[in-house]
Amino acid sequence: MSSPFLESLRREMRLRGYSIRTEKTYLHWIRQYIYFINKRHPKDAGQDEVKSFLSMLANDRHVAVNTQKVALNSLVFMYHKALNMPLGELDFSLATKQRTLPTVLSASEVARIIDQLTGRNRLIIMLLYGSGLRVSECLRIRVKDVDLQRQALTIHDGKGRKDRQTLIGESALDNLKEAIEQGISRQPYLDRISAGNQTMFKYSPAARFTLLPDICSSHQND
Template sequence: MNKRKPKFLDQLSGVMRLKHYSIKTEKSYVHWGRRFILFHKKRHPQEMGAPEVQAFLNYLAVDQHVSASTQNQALNALVFLYKHVIKKELGTINAIRARRPKRLPVVLTREETQKILSLLSGGNHLMASMLYGSGLRLMECLRLRIARSWACVFVFGSKTLIFQANTL
């Protein structure tokens, strides 16, 4: 019987299965291994090292405009490939990092808030007004206990305090 050495990407799959990685992770890492090899014109990864990995990651960030998480996934796949299949440490990789977009919170103006509150009535208006005016969290508002004689709002079991009293 003729025993051939399995293809390189099949070796990667085999190692990942031995280490009990999920099938989706395996497919993803094989995909990144294939793209890395094709990017370097089908050179074997054993002939390459950190500079080639860095060039590939730079290509992904600059030319392909991938997200930061995609670039990190490609990096993790290549580090796994070199560490566990080729058994070679890559060392430091100073690739251009894809930037995560800065997300600003959506803040309503006073006029927008007043318009929204004016469209509500009854209990919904009361709860929305309480949330807006007091800084309560939604579940804190839903769990409020009413003490009519004290003109206070008591919040029990909030995240910040166990017991909190706010005057009306």
């Protein structure tokens, strides 16, 4: 169970409209920091301990640049926003930039996955792949966000809490049309689509998707 202090940070992030992913990430690094300072309350530590922690991540754990930046942002939030203890200038060891090949799916591998899916899961994966959506964005799609004539989707409160438009991939278009036309009477995974203002997919916020990592392969752009 989280401590009262961590729960207060969680409430502060929710009041500020932070995403659930950011909330979990920040709390993870704040916990790591608290362990690093031997479970003292962060208000009893400060700039020197933060510099030592960030340097340790770079020198001992050899974390990636972005990982160190996320840890820094987590602690800046805690000290600046929650504890009202600005950290000032921080001089710490920077993580070195690492070049790694991303693990991606080839077009044929994606097709193999989609061929194994049906119903809701098939449509969700087709939208993720064809329209470049994040999982959270896809699961918040409402019928009124879909413009079949223009083959466009309006995404609300995306990354950075911004709205944007994206295209519906050709592979998903027919499936999306069929799902909307058939409605909840024949597609139980749709949520009251006739209302227009409801999200299309019934889902648990805790749901996670796993995309058969064993069939992925590494690719390098020339």
